[in-house]
Amino acid sequence: MEIEVSFVLNGKRVTVKAPPAKSLLRVLREDLDITSPKPGCEAGECGACTVLLDGKAVTSCLVMISQVQDREIWTDEGLVKDGQLDPIQKAIAEEGGSQCGYCTPGFVMSAKALLNSNPHPTEKEIVESISGNICRCGAYPRLVQAIKKVANE
Amino acid sequence: MPEVEAVKLASEEILQQGYSYINRSYQRVDALDKVTGKIKFFSDMKIEGMLFARVFRSSVAHANIVTLDTTEAERLQGVRAVLTYKDVPGLNAYGAIIPDAPVLGYGKVRFYGEPLALVAADDQETAEKALGLIKAVYEPLPAVHSMDESLKPEAPKLHDRGNIARHALILKGDVDRAFKDAHLTLERTYRTQSQKHMFLEPEAGIAYTDELGNLNILAGGQNPYRDKMQVARSLNISPEKVRVINYPAGGAFGGKDDVTVQIHLALLATKTKRPVKLVWNREESGIGGFHRHPSLITLKTAVNDDGRLLxxxxxxxxxxxxxxxxxxxxxxxxxxxxxGPYLIPNIRIDANLVYTNNGISSAFRGFGGPQGNFAIESMMDEMAEEMKMDPIDFRLKNLAKSGDIGPFGNSMRNMEGIHEALSRLRNSPLWQLGKELPPKPWIRRGTGVAIAIKGVGFGTIPDYPTAAVELLPQGKIKVLFSNPDYGQGVNTGNAQIVAEALDLPMNEIEVVNADTQYSPDTGSSSASRGTFTSGNALLVACNKMLDRLRMEAALYLESTRDGIEYASGRFLIKGNESKSVSIYDLAKGLRAKGETLKFEGTFEVPRYPEPVKGTLEVPHVVYMYGAMVSSIELNTLTGYLDVKNVDLMADIGNVINPLLATTQCEGGIVQGLGFATSEELVYNQDEKPMNTNYTTYIVPSIADIPKMYVEFIKTYEQYGPYGAKGMAEIPIVPVGASIANALKQASGVRYYQLPLTPGRVLSKLHDQGQG
Known part of the structure; x- marks a missing residue:
């Protein structure tokens, strides 16, 4: 059985047909060609599929498509406006916070969720905000540095 | 391209020699594609009409295969192919050194998760369902769970040749006589575990046959030309018909150095004549993927009364x-x-590679180095302690000097770097931290040191990396080489090397990485050899290009090749700078004449002509060195080890890009932290790996990492591109020993086994009455 779900993706309304329990991650990747959220584990453990759902960072592999009717979703792709990078994207590039790059969009979105709700976080808050994201290349200190850089701007 | 401030430059002096693009912290060339999620990994790719593949794997570790029935799976609607060993037209084996692992199993199964059949179907769900319809009947054989079991005379034999895959014996001097004369002899046994790579992108790829009939394989990998060879060998086709692209990959760390999905994809794409995608899931990566070799090492080590190693x-x-x-x-x-890098007159090395039914061990950053280092650097610490010597003094006293003859008859080169690194560790504030009062009565503090040596490249194995530069008349230089960039930054480092060699800005340099259709064979990204091999080969290529262009410019400027000079993309007449021509205009002229604008260069990696007897590739000419100090807080109530700080002083030669080198070192330390404290793949009684996901197999998160300080000692490697050595592996090698040594200082108890998980730490603390 498929249901029709309509939601706002990166500022534009989209409508998809999908089985109700299909994960948001798979709908984004398979049906909408949004591939920045990555299936690192598909069990909510690695954070590589993090997106913003009504402003909060969530692992999209654990969200069912039937849960997102009329809600607002942002992915890493959506943060680029008129060719201009979001400050957090720019800062992660400059500070060396991305190595292989596979986990990067997830970190961008976790950081974005923090900075949206708390523009001047403490170091502890920064660490908490990305503690659900795994970076196996180990770029953690640089990611913290990048978030601090944006917070101080 | 923005240059990032913040990281200190490797060498002020070297900068003063006038480098424009070396020693500079450019952000990685693919950074913007990565931070915006624009970059497409192969697991992100879709091709019109593609099929989805899955691998049927054994659910036993050791057994004879009685029957393998795929008929029901083949009948399922939407299934386009089911392949078994009968469908492998060429060699049904793969393996980077000796191909001994079946592409698809037959006869006998030797590990849990061995691939036995392949399915390609119209969609993921159908492929998944088809797996459930394949029936394998096994005649179980007793499994060999560990090396201890495997080495027993009565152990079941995994292979016809027995359970020892390789034995080596290396002798120097007379150890037995030395032990008789020794002031002190210690004998200790060390163990390390199976570590998983746990790259965020599992093994993945996509394959299709193009309109020319060539098989294209796009898969995360570390050596496109070896992949190409292994694919061609198993499909029994000419390597010329195979194109492999390995860039980008979402992490590799050695775990994608041998083939994973490549041959399976090739078989399915050829059979179905459709594009095929294969992405392992996380559990499958844990079961079917490679891991670090567990080790069991016994050292018997002797010193004289002066604290010199005998x-x-x-x-x-x-x-x-x-x-x-x-x-x-x-x-x-x-x-x-x-x-280690020590001067030891009497040496015996008895080394054995042992078969068990524990998956397949393979390359993992450090490549046998972290295991050996944990043993020797734990031993050095204990020896210093027994001799009542400072651990740094003890190491400095025994450290080889430049010109000394090393353990393998090799001349030790450029030892000043590690001497300086180790001496300077003494100034690290971490040594003082250990002496401060701990914050709580049940917390104990400790600081430990370890040093490391690791070769760059393949030692005595002949290595002739080839790379190319191509002049594009529209105003760009294409840089082509095959060592894949899976996050290390070799694309960026090489862009800088070419920018420096040609005196051109970074935005005129375009990198084409790891595509056998375009990139010449520069070999693998492994053994910390990427920058050393491709950087050197590119320098040869750049010189060839400039040499050819100089002739052309002389003709154009009505001068001679000695009468002109080159700067920033232009040739000028000496003393008459108003007359000049750009290399891009010269390119147009060359193209009109039908000449190639692509220049290849091959570099001969310096090596000893023969390996030391008993080895395959020992020793190396070029070694990296590192000295590390770690400080920890041990909670004696829980056994939890909080690693507070890690300082690394590294000799990696001249540093091409300080930011990328520093971040790569930090990453290596973080992986080493996991190796030292939390990561261990465990098997159940059936030899099935039990902890294959991120909640059961614990890799460090942001909450676990120490404060890290990385500094590069000012050195210059004469054989390196602009003085660079390699660097990827050196930061991970000493982490285990430095943390175990810190734990000894904190607890009074010495641990001989990694990882130092709370359970293991606490249990030994209690046994020794220190809990």
Whole structure:
């Protein structure tokens, strides 16, 4: 059985047909060609599929498509406006916070969720905000540095 | 391209020599594609009409295969192919050194998760369902769970040749006599575990046959030309018909050095004549993917009354699992590091590569180095302690100097860097931290040191990397080489090397990475050889290009090749700078004449002509060095080890890009932290790996990492591109020993086994009455 779900993706309304329990991650990747959220584990453990759902960072592999009717979703792709990078994207590039790059969009979105709700976080808050994201290349200190850089701007 | 401030430059002096693009912290060339999520990994790719593949794997570790029935799976609607060993037209085996692992199993199964059949279907769900319809009947054989079991005379034999895949014996001097004369002899046994790579992107790829009939394989990998060879060998087709692209990959760390999905994809795409995508899931990566060799090492080590090392007798066992993959050469690296960078007159190394039914061990950053280092650097610490010597003094006293003859008859070169690194560690504030009062009565503090040596490249194995630069008349230089960039930054480093060689801005340099259709064979990204091999080959190529262009410019400027000079993309007449021509205009002229604008360069990696007897590739000419100090807080109530700080002083030669080098070192330390404290793949009674996901197999998160300080000692490697060596592996090698040594200082208890998980730490604390 498929249901029709309509939601706002990166500022534009989209409508998809999908089985109700299909994960948001798979709908984004398979049906909408949004591939920045990555299936690192598909069990909510690695954070590589993090997106913003009504402003909060969530692992999209654990969200069912039937849960997102009329809600607002942002992915890493959506943060680029008129060719201009979001400050957090720019800062992660400059500070060396991305190595292989596979986990990067997830970190961008976790950081974005923090900075949206708390523009001047403490170091502890920064660490908490990305503690659900795994970076196996180990770029953690640089990611913290990048978030601090944006917070101080 | 923005240059990032913040990281200190490797060498002020070298900068003063006038480099424009070297020693500078450019952000990685693919950074913007990565931070915006624009970059497409192969697991992100879709091709019109593609099929989805899955691998049917054994659910037993050791058994004879009685029957393998795929008929029901074949009948399922939407299934386009089901393949077994009968469908492998060429060699049904793969393996980077010796192909001994079946592409698709037959006869006998040797590990849990061995691939036995392949399915390609119209969609994921159908492929998944088809797996459930394949029926394998096994006649179970007793499984070999560990090296201890495997080495027993009555152990079941995994292979016809027995359970020892490789044995090596290396002798120097007379250890037995040295032990008789020794002031003190210690004998200790060290164990390390199976570590998983846990890259965020599992093994993945996509394959299709193009309109010319060539097989294209796009898969995360570390050596496109070896992949190409292994694919062609198993499909029994000419390598010319195979194109492999390995860039980008979402992490590799050695775990994608041997083939994973490549041959399976090739078989399915050829059979179905459709594009096929294969992405392993997380559990499958844990079960079917490679891991680091567990080790069992006994050292018997002696000193004289002055604290000078007299002898080191090592017995090394590495668990290669069911097949060899990189095992033989991993064993060589353990052999090479087991005496550290020390001067030891009497040496015996008895090294063994052992088969078990524990998956397949293969390459993993450090490649046998972290295992050997944990043993020798734990031993050095204990020896210093027994001799009542400072651990740094003890090491400095025994450290080889430039010109000394090393353990393998090799001349030790450029030892000043590690001497300086180790001496300067003494100033690290971490030594003082250990002396401060701990915050709580049940917390104890400790600080530990370890040093490391690791070769760059393949030692005595002939290595002739080729790379190319291509002049594009529209105003760009294409840089082509095959060592894949899976996050290390070799694309960026090489862009800087070419920018420096041609005196051109970074935005005129375009990198084409790891595509066998365009990139010449520069070999693998492994053994910390990327920058050293491709950087050198590119310098040869750049010189060839400038040489050809100089002739053309002389003609154009009506001068001679000695009458003109080159700067920033233009040739000028000496003393008359108003007359000049750009290389891009010269390119147009050359193209009009039908000449190639692509210039290839090949570099001969310096090596000793023959390996030391008993080894495959020992020693190296170029070594990296590192000195590390770690400070920890031990909670004696829980056994939890909080690693507070890690300082690394590294000699990696001249540093091409300080930011990328520093971040790569930090990443290596973080992986080493996991190796030291939390990561261990465990098997159940059936030899099934039990902890394959991120909640059961614990890799460090942001909450676990120490404060890290990385500094590069000012050195210059004469054989390196602009003085660079390599660097990827050196930061991970000493982490285990430095943390175990810190734990000894904190607890009074010495641990001989990694990882130092709370359970293991606490249990030994209690046994020794320190809990």
């Amino acid at each position: 002898a080191n007798d090592s017995h090394i066992y590495l668990d290669t699992g069911a097949y060899q993959s990189f095992g033989p050469t991993v064993l060589d690296v353990t052999i090479e590091v087991i005496n």
